[in-house]
Amino acid sequence: MSENVNDEPVQFKTVSCKVSGKDILKGITLSVKRGEIMGILGRNGAGKTTLLSLVSGLRTHASGEVTVLGERMPPRRTEFRRRMGFVLQEDALYQELTVAENLSFSASLYGVTNPQERIRTVLEVLGLFDRRDQVVATLSGGLKRRTAIARAFLHDPELFIVDEPTLGVDADARHAVWAYLRLLRSKQRTVIIATNYLDEALALCDRVAVLEGGRLLAVEEPSELVKRAGICIDIECDEETANRIASSVTSMKQVARVELTLSGISLFLVKGADPEEVVPGFGRYGNIQGFRLRAPDLLEVFKSFGDTT
């Protein structure tokens, strides 16, 4: 039993994992604090799902130590799984059953007391009550995702693991899912989400672990991640103007990085730089059709770590 399980329900100590002989996770050390939403951020194939599989017990690590809710993984007892809720990457719902029937089956697996009352509560919170008698196969992707989340929350777990919470769902469903995950945090539930959307990590997570090629690049607050990549200025202009701007900013200490794009040029500013100090005067290099300020995307974050892919 870990001595600080109450503070850190999930702990990875130099964990490596192989899948079909390939190293998928390499020496991961990571702790998730109680009551936080921890984001596992990475591109496809980075090892996010494998990391969550180690927490859920679907996979076994090759070396290192994984502790979940005080239980050394792989678990000897399955009873502690009652304290965990999983939303897998796939909805994995029984398509031929109704929403309520799916939840009812899960309630029986987890031994939920007063299941009908609990199902009603969860369906109402997730805005699914009116759909309770609808067969899952006829639901939209967003509603299926919500149903999968409702199923995982049914037994009120203290640790909640969500793989790609808003994969393939529309904007409304996305915000509904986010609102629900924030509600979990407000109830001091620990949540781990794996995502490859930076905006999702920014909107939800207290901390983010950045995975790339099975290695942990950083664990920090999402805002720090954005600052690391820097605010981005997209300038729409012709190629000649873009080249002139690129030459002119090389000496500017506010500009960390420059990328020529199809529509012009993107400038990434260093942490704390003021865009208004950079932009004025660009008009003299040619015709500028427009510009906008935005947060960096995931690829740009990875580039800030020195990735050149």
Added chain:
Amino acid sequence: MLVVLVLVQAVTFLLLVTLFGLTGANAPTIVVNHDQGPFSQAFVSSLANDHHSFSLTFMGNETVARELVSRGDYVAAIVIPQGFSQSIQQGRTVPITVYVDNINTDMTSDIQRAVPSAILSFGERLDVEGLNVGVSETDLYAHDTSFIDYMIASALVLNTLIIAGTLSAFSVAEEFESRTARVLAVSPVHPLVPLMGRVLATTLVSVGALAVAVFLSLVGYGIYPVYPLEMVLTLLLCVLIFGCIGAALGAVMKRTLPVAMFILGIALPLFLFSGSYEPERFDGNLIWGAAHLSPEYYAVGLMEHAVFGLKVTPEPLAVLAFALVGFGTGALALAGFYSRRGFH
């Protein structure tokens, strides 16, 4: 996976054809020769060399030979009486006694055809005119069982394997294809518990389907079981056990189409060397020994007894039932092991 399955199918059908060729020949037969004269030796030689229907074993004790036939170790015992050679020399009629395990008319007819044919061949070889050798047949069972009837009873077992095995394998593999098996694997309940729930549901469907098959065999073929309750219990046991075997295959293979193909592919070869149209021990020790690896062997043994009162295996009925339960238990253990493993 599909390539491997196609190869398995190719091999199983070759096996099927080979088994079909190997079974039904060289029936194990005892010769008890009370006469040591030259003619009896020539007759035995005629039995051994001119007819490949027999695989002969020689014994001196008629009582033991008869017991071995009764126990089902041999198809028949041919008894050459004392004074056989002398009677032949003197032109007297010689009765040859044949004890036959008339478990089905196919095998009985083989013996009935082969012995007179051997006598004829023996006569031609000796060039004896007016050879008077008679065959006195003593059947093990008071009634004959027709070949078709015998096969219908064992076909019910094949039906059970295909229906119960395929349905349960399909339902378990579907859990893996739809990824719901992952949800079960991370739940506090062992996945085997809900999976067995699905198997029990498919069992009910299988029982319904089998009821139709049993009805057809009663009405269409006029087969009325000697022990009706035993037949019902045997079929229910088979549905459960084959359901468990299907569940194990579903958990191991994790895909619906390949597992259905696989069960169909192995069911027929297993059926052929499980005593489906004659007791398997009549096909030689090698095939008979291998047949013990097939659950259908035990199931056919139980069914033939329940339907016709026949004893087609040397093993007692209780041993057959326990062996089937053993297969089911092993399959459950396998299903349990693989229900939490092999996720991609």
